[in-house]
Amino acid sequence: MEWSCSGTGGYGQHNGYEPDYDNSTWDNEIRWCSTFVEMVNEMEPRPKFAIVCGDILDAWPAKWRAVRERQKADFYKIFEKLEVPLVCVCGNHDVGNSPTVESVTKYREDFGDDWFSFECDGVFCIVINSQYYEDSQYVPEIAAAHQSWLDRQLEEVKSGKYQHSIVFQHIPWFLQTPDEPKVTTISHNPFGKTCSPSSQRRAFPRFSADITTATLAGGITISWK
Secondary structure, rough: OOOOOOOOOOOOOOOOOOOHHHOOOOOOHHHHHHHHHHHHHOOOOOOOOEHHHHHOOOOOOOOOOOHHHHHHHHHHHOOOOEEEEEEEEHHHHHHOOOOOOOHOOOOOOOHOOOOOEEEEEEEEEEEOOHHHHHHHOHHHHHHHHHHHHHHHHHHHHHOOOOEEEEEEEEEOOOOOOOOOOOOOOOOOOOOOOOOHHHHHHHHHHHHHOOOOOOEEEEEEEEEOO
16 A cells, blocks of 8 residues: 655634734634644544644744733643644744744743654654744754754664654745745745745755655645655
């Protein structure tokens, strides 16, 4: 039987950041997430885990801290009812477009590590923070540590101990082909933006078909096999 990997992502709609964002609500997102939790809990057989591929919260960490705390409280309240483990992937709304030591530290306090790996039924899963490939100017040491760790994970993949390997990240390397221009906004593509060409050239070749089976990025699945 041919092995396949597919993924779906649930997206909350950004409200355009109108002037009254401080007093905004997110009733639709609460309803969608609650429905997701109910659906997962009712699945037979149960999935091994559920995953949120980034932008766990909508409010930017530096600009709308009070709103972010309200959103975080609702996130906790909803997902504490989930009956399988929840894997959280860090997105740009979680640490900012230009991550700082403060924003990364706060993310880790709220949601755990922003990079890690685990094995599940013969599949090696690697969770990375794609924001370090977008803009690491304020966190060069953290980004370097992330890259060093990732290199070790990809060596582990090549050990032959796993049937498949999957990389989870927020921003995809590309949508169609590695040489395509960078997609910068959701208005250019319904799936949102992609990593910069320089990031693609620097990092993407590490994820060749000889190493990883698929990359799941915020609802986009790139399957190599």
